[in-house]
Amino acid sequence: MESGEFLKGRGAQQNTSNRFLRHVFEMREDFLEFCRLEGEEAESNRTEYITIFPKSIVNKVDSPDVGMGYSMNPYQGCEHGCVYCYARNSHEYWGYNAGLDFERRILVKKSAPELLATKIKHKKWKAQTIVLSGNTDCYQPAEQKFQLTRECLKVFFKYRHPVGLITKNSLLLRDLDILKELNKYGLIGVNISITTLSETTRRQLEPRTASIDKRLRAIEILSENNIPVNAMLAPIIPGINSHEIFSLAKAAADHGALSFGITVVRLNGAIGQIFSDWLQKTMPDRAEKVLHQIQDCHGGSLNDSRFGTRTRGEGKIAQQIHEMAQIARKRYFKDRSFPDLNTGLHQEYKDGQMKLF
Numbered sequence: 058m059e060s061g062e063f064l065k066g067r068g069a070q071q072n073t074s075n076r077f078l079r080h081v082f083e084m085r086e087d088f089l090e091f092c093r094l095e096g097e098e099a100e101s102n103r104t105e106y107i108t109i110f111p112k113s114i115v116n117k118v119d120s121p122d123v124g125m126g127y128s129m130n131p132y133q134g135c136e137h138g139c140v141y142c143y144a145r146n147s148h149e150y151w152g153y154n155a156g157l158d159f160e161r162r163i164l165v166k167k168s169a170p171e172l173l174a175t176k177i178k179h180k181k182w183k184a185q186t187i188v189l190s191g192n193t194d195c196y197q198p199a200e201q202k203f204q205l206t207r208e209c210l211k212v213f214f215k216y217r218h219p220v221g222l223i224t225k226n227s228l229l230l231r232d233l234d235i236l237k238e239l240n241k242y243g244l245i246g247v248n249i250s251i252t253t254l255s256e257t258t259r260r261q262l263e264p265r266t267a268s269i270d271k272r273l274r275a276i277e278i279l280s281e282n283n284i285p286v287n288a289m290l291a292p293i294i295p296g297i298n299s300h301e302i303f304s305l306a307k308a309a310a311d312h313g314a315l316s317f318g319i320t321v322v323r324l325n326g327a328i329g330q331i332f333s334d335w336l337q338k339t340m341p342d343r344a345e346k347v348l349h350q351i352q353d354c355h356g357g358s359l360n361d362s363r364f365g366t367r368t369r370g371e372g373k374i375a376q377q378i379h380e381m382a383q384i385a386r387k388r389y390f391k392d393r394s395f396p397d398l399n400t401g402l403h404q405e406y407k408d409g410q411m412k413l414f
Contacts, residue, residue: 063338064102066264068138069156070335073327075149102161104136106199109151109164114172115187122368124318125221128191129173131205133164135193137225139263140335141292144192146326155327160265163199170208177218177407184403186246187213188221196226198265210235217242217406219398223289225250225263227271230278240284243399249276249314250289251305253298261339262297273312280313287395288314290382292322295350295374296343302378306385316395319382321370322351324359333359350374 064070092098114129134148138160145155153162166172176182189195195206210232213220220239222229229236229247239245251272253259259269267275279286288309293299302319309317324332336344348359354370355361361370369375 064157066138067102067157067160068140068142068262068264068335069145069160069331070338071156071331072158073154073156073330075152075154076327077149078152104160104198105162106202107162107164108167109133110168111166111172113176114166114169115176116191118191121364123191125188125191126185127187128189129169129187129209130190130192131166131169131195131203131209132190132193132197132199133166134159134162136160136163136198137194137263137266139225139266140332141262141294141322141324141328143323143325143328145328145331147192149327156331163197165199165203165205167203167205169205170212173209174212174216177212177216177403182407184218184400186219186221186398186400188223190223194224194226195222196224196228200226200228207232207235210239213244214239215406217244217402219244219246219400219403221246221248221398223248223250225252225266225272227267227275230275233278233282236279236284237282240282242402243396244402246285246287246395246398247279248287248289248318250291251309252291253301254304254308255301258298273308276309276314277312280315285396286314288317289319290317291320293319293378294322294347295354295378296347297340299374299378302381303385303388306382306389310389310393314390315393316390317382317386319378320368321354321375321378323355323361323367323370324351325362325367326360329359 116128118125118128133151135142135144145159148155148159151164189206189209200206214235236245249272251269252262254269256269276286276288290302290305293302306317333348336347351359353372354375356371361367
């Protein structure tokens with residue numbers, strides 16, 4: 058990528074430094090000019106899939122802000138490229154960076170189904186909802202190739218274990234057959250993320266995600282099959298999508314969602330640099346205004362790491378966001394609620410015939 062060129066199809070427009078590495082990789086201007094004159098690519102924009110071999114797959118979630126006790130991620134990194142994604146920083150633990158590496162170097166855990174089965178079959182494991190995925194999207198484009206999420210859903214069904222899904226990709230409809238079987242036993246809850254109703258904004262913020270129409274249609278199809286759906290209207294970014302709260306909530310309700318949740322954007326770690334750079338390139342006329350409004354929600358900073366406030370924000374703008382959400386719930390979601398999932402079946406199916414002895 059030449060200096061100053063906007064990289065289409067990606068969210069991040071740069072490779073940030075990895076805070077854990079001693080050395081910094083830098084693309085110098087003279088090298089970029091040499092590549093241009095030679096007609097060569099300075100670097101490839103193709104997605105690379107890298108198999109890794111974790112020892113475990115289910116993670117305990119200690120944060121009180123995310124609404125889940127356990128999560129699992131068949132993939133690390135995410136080709137969706139959402140520029141605001143809090144998960145970008147996790148790529149640094151693997152020796153990559155939170156910018157373009159996060160979108161272009163996808164780590165694949167091919168042993169995920171087997172590791173999951175081992176975990177939930179353990180004699181000390183008590184059934185609690187495990188969420189796919191708490192970090193990166195389990196239905197990102199890699200899922201078309203590897204089908205790890207589908208195989209994990211088969212494991213959950215085999216052992217009658219409750220599972221939650223979080224995604225912004227309509228690819229989950231491919232697995233409607235398994236979702237319907239899980240739902241017969243109250244074992245599935247789906248969270249679909251809808252950040253904006255504007256396709257222009259969606260392509261800028263989340264370049265490789267499913268279109269808004271496809272996501273709304275996914276909510277509708279799941280709801281028609283009585284599969285509970287929660288709409289994640291998140292993150293709310295002041296000056297970009299904060300004016301859409303009512304219209305987003307109405308669209309989700311009209312298509313059958315039982316509830317919705319919101320968070321206020323926070324730009325933790327390297328994401329502050331990535332988002333600010335992206336904002337200056339995509340919306341230069343309002344970049345400073347947006348950044349100042351985000352800072353207003355976090356005590357003058359782009360990030361707040363305190364439990365209890367980091368996803369809610371503070372100040373007048375954050376208060377307005379939550380007041381609008383409260384009104385939207387009363388207006389569009391009256392008498393609707395998202396059900397608790399069934400944890401009562403797993404013990405019998407985990408032990409199988411062994412319980413007879």
